[in-house]
Amino acid sequence: xxxxxxPPRKLIITAEERAELLARLAIRKAPADEKMRIRxxxxxxxxxxxATIAERLHTTVQTVSKWCRRFEAYRFDGLIDVARPGRxxxxxxxxxxxxxxxxxxxLPKNATQWSVRSMSAATGVSPATxxxxxxxxxxxxxxxxxxxLSSDPFFVDKVRDVVxxxxxxxxxxxxxxxxxxxxxxxxxxV
Numbered sequence: 473x474x475x476x477x478x479p480p481r482k483l484i485i486t487a488e489e490r491a492e493l494l495a496r497l498a499i500r501k502a503p504a505d506e507k508m509r510i511r512x513x514x515x516x517x518x519x520x521x522x523a524t525i526a527e528r529l530h531t532t533v534q535t536v537s538k539w540c541r542r543f544e545a546y547r548f549d550g551l552i553d554v555a556r557p558g559r560x561x562x563x564x565x566x567x568x569x570x571x572x573x574x575x576x577x578x579l580p581k582n583a584t585q586w587s588v589r590s591m592s593a594a595t596g597v598s599p600a601t602x603x604x605x606x607x608x609x610x611x612x613x614x615x616x617x618x619x620x621l622s623s624d625p626f627f628v629d630k631v632r633d634v635v636x637x638x639x640x641x642x643x644x645x646x647x648x649x650x651x652x653x654x655x656x657x658x659x660x661x662v
Contacts, residue, residue, distance in 0.1 A: 483516035483540050489547070490517065509539045509551045516540040563601055571595050571605045572628055575613050586613040 497510045515525045522536045542550030580590045592599040641647045
């Protein structure tokens with residue numbers, strides 16, 4: 473029985489591109505979706521039909537067509553998934569700073585410690601947001617009697633500087649960390 477439909481269109485790739493695609497496919501910890509895109513491109517380059525590729529890779533013909541077209545138009549840049557727009561941020565950096573500062577430097581009226589609800593009422597952000605901020609900064613106001621956090625007004629800026637140093641150290645630099653003694657907080661710098 474003769475085949476019907478559009479004949480398969482072979483994707484033209486160079487030997488260097490094929491070698492690069494195979495090298496990326498061989499990376500064990502590469503994301504699975506990226507590997508599937510590479511398999512689609514290689515199969516299209518071998519002249520395999522879109523329906524056959526889709527069936528073998530457990531995807532749709534539209535997905536196969538999309539990644540072949542994107543690779544054809546943009547080459548390797550076409551294999552990167554485009555960032556999708558998400559819900560815009562509703563909490564500003566100033567609001568986050570306010571929650572952190574209040575948790576570190578003040579106590580609520582008529583209470584010995586901040587609760588999520590009291591902080592929410594004081595700062596005007598939702599309780600869930602307060603919880604996420606505290607979690608992100610490792611704040612536990614209910615444990616402050618056991619561990620004192622810095623009351624330095626520039627504490628958040630200093631934390632950002634230190635974290636930035638760990639994430640992106642200068643070239644040929646050695647970054648060392650020294651922990652404080654338990655129950656004793658180093659307030660000065662060396």
